[in-house]
Amino acid sequence: MLIRLLYVSTAHKNVGLDEFRAILAQAQTNNEARDLTGVLAFNSKMFLQVLEGARDQVNALYGKLLRDPRHHSVTMLSLQDIERRQWADWSMGFVAPNSANRSLLLKYSQSSTFDPYKMPAETALQMLQELAAVTVGLAAAPENAVVLEEEQGFFSRFLKKSDAALR
Numbered sequence: 001m002l003i004r005l006l007y008v009s010t011a012h013k014n015v016g017l018d019e020f021r022a023i024l025a026q027a028q029t030n031n032e033a034r035d036l037t038g039v040l041a042f043n044s045k046m047f048l049q050v051l052e053g054a055r056d057q058v059n060a061l062y063g064k065l066l067r068d069p070r071h072h073s074v075t076m077l078s079l080q081d082i083e084r085r086q087w088a089d090w091s092m093g094f095v096a097p098n099s100a101n102r103s104l105l106l107k108y109s110q111s112s113t114f115d116p117y118k119m120p121a122e123t124a125l126q127m128l129q130e131l132a133a134v135t136v137g138l139a140a141a142p143e144n145a146v147v148l149e150e151e152q153g154f155f156s157r158f159l160k161k162s163d164a165a166l167r
Helices: 015-035 055-067 101-107 121-138
Strands: 001-012 036-041 047-054 071-082 093-095 147-149 155-158
Touching: 001 055, 001 121, 015 036, 036 121, 047 055, 047 121, 055 071, 071 121, 093 121, 101 121
Parallel strands: 036 093
Antiparallel strands: 001 047, 001 071, 036 047, 093 155, 147 155
């Protein structure tokens, strides 16, 4: 049986770009080994993540996330049985809500500020789907990865598909 878990959390104040990249790289490696898939949105303050896979694997990972000191205020938005994965090609894809996709944020929330705590689960999932579609459309660099720097110096998008998806 497959499940999909959607949660939001707030980054610890010490989580910067380097720490985030380490988190993402570790998630991609670990998730692929456990046959977990999903997508992560992060704006340097909040995480919004979807995890898909076997119930025991998703539950074990969520338990670890609850104890991870790099973030707090972990809130489950939804947990549901699914017939098929939506993110099967991504061990852990990444999309970044930011000023470049302001209209997309406005489409799904009360303001242009990324705050998934204030979003219904289905709305947050739809926003992730659309952010992912925009990111995939921009992914033109080797190994299906692209990093674009924002004016503020923080990255705007980074996407890495799982190795299995590249075969």
